[in-house]
Amino acid sequence: MRSVKVTSPLRGARAIVWATLMCGAAFAEPAAGGPAEEPLLAQQPQEYPPPPPGYQPPPSYPQPAPNYPPPNEPQPPPGYSPPAPSYQPPPPGYPQYPPPPPPGYQPQPNYPQYAPPPNYPQAPPNYAPPAPNSQAMPGGGEPPLAAVWTPRELRFVFMGFTAKYSCDGLRDRIRAVLLKLGARPDLEVRQGPCSAPLGTPTAFPGVTIKMNVLEPAGSESYVNGGAPPQVVPAHWKRVDLTASNDAVKLAGDCEIIEQIKQSILPKFTTRNVDYKSTCIPNQLTVGGTQLRADVLIADAPRPPASAAR
Numbered sequence: 001m002r003s004v005k006v007t008s009p010l011r012g013a014r015a016i017v018w019a020t021l022m023c024g025a026a027f028a029e030p031a032a033g034g035p036a037e038e039p040l041l042a043q044q045p046q047e048y049p050p051p052p053p054g055y056q057p058p059p060s061y062p063q064p065a066p067n068y069p070p071p072n073e074p075q076p077p078p079g080y081s082p083p084a085p086s087y088q089p090p091p092p093g094y095p096q097y098p099p100p101p102p103p104g105y106q107p108q109p110n111y112p113q114y115a116p117p118p119n120y121p122q123a124p125p126n127y128a129p130p131a132p133n134s135q136a137m138p139g140g141g142e143p144p145l146a147a148v149w150t151p152r153e154l155r156f157v158f159m160g161f162t163a164k165y166s167c168d169g170l171r172d173r174i175r176a177v178l179l180k181l182g183a184r185p186d187l188e189v190r191q192g193p194c195s196a197p198l199g200t201p202t203a204f205p206g207v208t209i210k211m212n213v214l215e216p217a218g219s220e221s222y223v224n225g226g227a228p229p230q231v232v233p234a235h236w237k238r239v240d241l242t243a244s245n246d247a248v249k250l251a252g253d254c255e256i257i258e259q260i261k262q263s264i265l266p267k268f269t270t271r272n273v274d275y276k277s278t279c280i281p282n283q284l285t286v287g288g289t290q291l292r293a294d295v296l297i298a299d300a301p302r303p304p305a306s307a308a309r
Contacts, residue, residue: 146217147234147296149184152267157206160255161281164201167194171207177260178211180239181268182297187211213268214296236271237297242290251284257291269296 158170165173171191178187188210196202217231242257244250258277265273270293278288 142236144233144235144299145296146231147214147269147298148217148229148231149212150215150229151210151212153208153210154263154267155206155208156259156263157204158256158259159204160259162255162279162284163252164203165205165256166196166199166201167191167205167207168198169201170205173256174207174209174264177241177264178209180241181265182214182237182239182295183268184212184298209264211267214298215269216296233299234296235299236294238292239295240292242292250289251286254279254289255281257289261291265291265293270294 156174158165168191171189175189190208194202194205214234242250254277258279261275272294274292276290
């Protein structure tokens, strides 16, 4: 008869517990003779290097204000108020006001003052200036002025492109202009040197002028330590160097009138100079030239008493 072996429940429970312990030991300990497994990264301890000597932890960084501007942008000056919402900047080319002077600015105390040039004609004592735009004529109500004759010399060379002059033609033209401006009749106007025959237009003709002009008595320009010159009565006369009935000829004289105003007119005593010019080389501009001035002119000599009877 076959025997049947029966296992008790207590013995089976012990077998289960023993199997469980053996499985846990297999997972917890490495096999004998094999390398140890490293723990996971999250399970490794974090080690930091020690701080250097004298290290101080930084203070808590202050937070900027809510409307704090960036440090690289220009700051508005004290007292600045933003423009109105409807403000529009001025258009390009609009004149801007000059900036104010810097703090502590002082004007230059030794700023040069204007001084008249040497030999500039001075007004006589107690001289009353004329009214604006006045045109004094002989017998126009102004008292006669005391004047003296003063020598003048200059060299005049005509440089023109529209009109051409010969040497003798320029001499006669300049002589007539000087007499009209009040020069004494004993003036000398000499031509030359001239590269062309008489009566032939030439380039850059010139004349040498020696004359006497009137200056108010009492001016310092004629006082040279010698005997005072003879005083003559004089008056202001309105002289028009562009008064001509030939408009085409006057348009061609634009260049010579311009040079007379620059070189010859300053040698005379004048006031209320009225000059305009629109000279264009090699082109005639009708009505574009005008030269008028009040010039000091000597009074006509009185006839002798025997001739008046």
